[in-house]
Amino acid sequence: MMNKKLKDNNTDYLFKAILQLKNEKECYAFFEDLCTVQELKSISQRLYVAKLLNEKHVYNDIVEMTGASTATISRVNRSLQFGNDGYAIIFNRLKDNK
DSSP, X not given: OOOTTTOSHHHHHHHHHHHTOOSHHHHHHHHHHHSOHHHXXXXXXXXXXXXXXXXXXXXXXXXXXXXXXXXXXXXXXXXHHHSOSHHHHHHHHHHHTO
């Protein structure tokens, strides 16, 4: 279920723009222009934490592997357990594209 607080014209435009990217090189160019280095590192860290949680790694190992705080790991875990299955969609498609 979509978060109604998140949905607006700006967010719609952002997602439409992202859907226009065709490869990693374009993603790097766009996201480097759009985000600070720290913002992009934080987003990519959360995705990697989700991947590790999905693979059943334990918090201590994830902290060691990623440098993420236990608060970040817990927040990502909540999204995995009670979110909108966005991570599951990505993990399934990444698995299918291997």
